[in-house]
Amino acid sequence: MVKDFYIRNMVCDRCIKVLKNEIEAQGLVLKEVVLGRVQLDIQDDSELEKLKNIIESNGFELIATAEDKLTEQVKIHLIKILGDLPIGLKENLSDHLAEQLHQDYSKISKVFSHNEGITLEKYFIKLKIEKVKELIQTEEKNFTEISLLLDYNHINHLSRQFKAETGLSLSQYKAEQKKDRNPLDQII
DSSP, rough: OOEEEEETTTTTTHHHHHHHHHHHTTOOOEEEEEEEEEEEEEEEHHHHHHHHHHHHTTTEEOOOOOHHHHHHHHHHHHHHHSSSSEEEEESSSHHHHHHTTTOOHHHHHHHHHHHHOOOHHHHHHHHHHHHHHHHHHHHHHOHHHHHHHHSSSSSHHHHHHHHHHHHSHHHHHHTTOOOOOOOOOOOO
16 A cells, blocks of 8 residues: 655755665665655555664654644755755745645644744744855855845844854854754754
8 A cells, every 4th residue: 555654854865865775675665755755555564664663773753643744844845945045935934834835824833833842933043044054164155145045134134143043153153163063853
């Protein structure tokens, strides 16, 4: 029987590759694997146990509830937004998420905050700050260019958020050559 399994902590293409390779190595019939979801043709309980072992041994988790699924979809969508710079949202984030997830934004926001203990907006800021750290470390863009890529109206706005999140100014962070980035699946 073809079934979708929703998975927590899949945040990049490497996650997809790891699960794809391990699922195929176990002889399971893989139909599709995308961020946050695996579709398999599962025939019996032993195959389901194999899948659970693969998921858990690689640091992922099966998602059981609709609320957890929605929360993970929000995280994946926000990570995708930051993966394609410059951020090119044509509407505000709340309208964009409501449209993409086919849910009322108030429900999305309420479920996310309840599950994660942080507002969706604050989570997105934390993701953006991690992206700023990455861009600073690559040394390809200056601060103004970074702020424009991440859709800040002014570099001062980015500077204030960065300092509030890290305790350092952008210049201090760059000068200290810090490498203290947080894995995206552990941001909260």
